[in-house]
Amino acid sequence: MNLNLFYISNIFIYLISLKFFFIIFKLNYKFPFRYADLATLIFNAILFVALSYFIFGAQIAVVTLLVNLNLFYILFHLINMIITSPRTKIILDLIQSKNKEINIQKYNSKYNYKIMVKNRLNRLKTNNHLIFSNNKIFLKKKDFNFFSLLGLVFRMVEKF
Amino acid sequence: MIEIILSTLILNLIFFVSYLKLNTKNYLNFVNYFFSFVAYTIFLFSIFYLFQDNSLGLASDEKVVFFLLYILFFMSFFLTASPRYIKSPSYLIFNKLNDKKKCSLNDLFKHFKKNKVLKLRFADLKKQKIIEFKKNSIKLKKNLGIIIYIIFFIKKFYKLKSEG
Secondary structure (H helix, E strand, O other): OOHHHHHHHHHHHHHHHHHHHHHHHOOOEEOOEEHHHHHHHHHHHHHHHHHHHHHOOHHHHHHHHHHHHHHHHHHHHHHHHHHHOHHHHHHHHHHHOHHHEEEHHHHHHHOOHHHHHHHHHHHHHHHOOEEEEOOEEEEOOOOOOHHHHHHHHHHHHHHO | OHHHHHHHHHHHHHHHHHHHHHOOOOOOOHHHHHHHHHHHHHHHHHHHHHHOOOHHHOOHHHHHHHHHHHHHHHHHHHHHOHHHOOOOHHHHHHHHHHHHOEEEHHHHHHHHHHOOHHHHHHHHHHHOOOEEEOOOEEEEOOOOHHHHHHHHHHHHHOOOOOOO
């Protein structure tokens, strides 16, 4: 089998299987990952790494694993960008509006800080590191939790 | 093969770090990033051609692996760059909870307002000449072309809702 064709099939099946897993898991999270993203990665990594190992050998199998990890990362970010990014939301709302123009006051009543915070908290609470009690929110005490990792990643990119 | 994997990763990492260090603007412009990457790639390949008889000195399968990983790493790095220029709202929540240990919803609203979460994003879109402010409204300024079609396709195909 041609390697070009193998990777084209891998990418195509990755995109289709992601659609399939979105139908099954919908947008359910275990923050920061959606179950659909994780299931797609596992399914494709197992299928295509095994296939490439038997057809092309161990070295190409390692490459195939990297390709699938990259696809996971790229699609995870692209989909996150569509769902969670305020800038993408503003652009999409503008495109869908009449004359590609929005009244600022009307828009503020539709999309504001309160809605932003509530949306974020709804997603963040899925990893069980946030506790909601008596109208207060706090982090669960753990030596190292997901939020520590998130902070570490953000600080690293900022340093660049 | 390990050399090919490492070289695609390192070449992309060099571009990514250099671009972020040299970018004097306080925002990330995809078109600029993309064309800088194309220029960097042409420059690299010119150097390789000067020193090799055939392209890169790679076998056919190795070329496929090289180009595929080179493009995928480019996309992965690009999608990692955004937090350098604008702080994610999730990061702001994390910071607030880490500093204060516990806070109310109102504290978070105030924290978002204080950090101008929305204003900064509108300003960023204006700087990138994507939107313009009119008297009482915001207007989409430029045609975003293929990028927006890709985003719309992904949104529609996977039935996603843009929550912000």
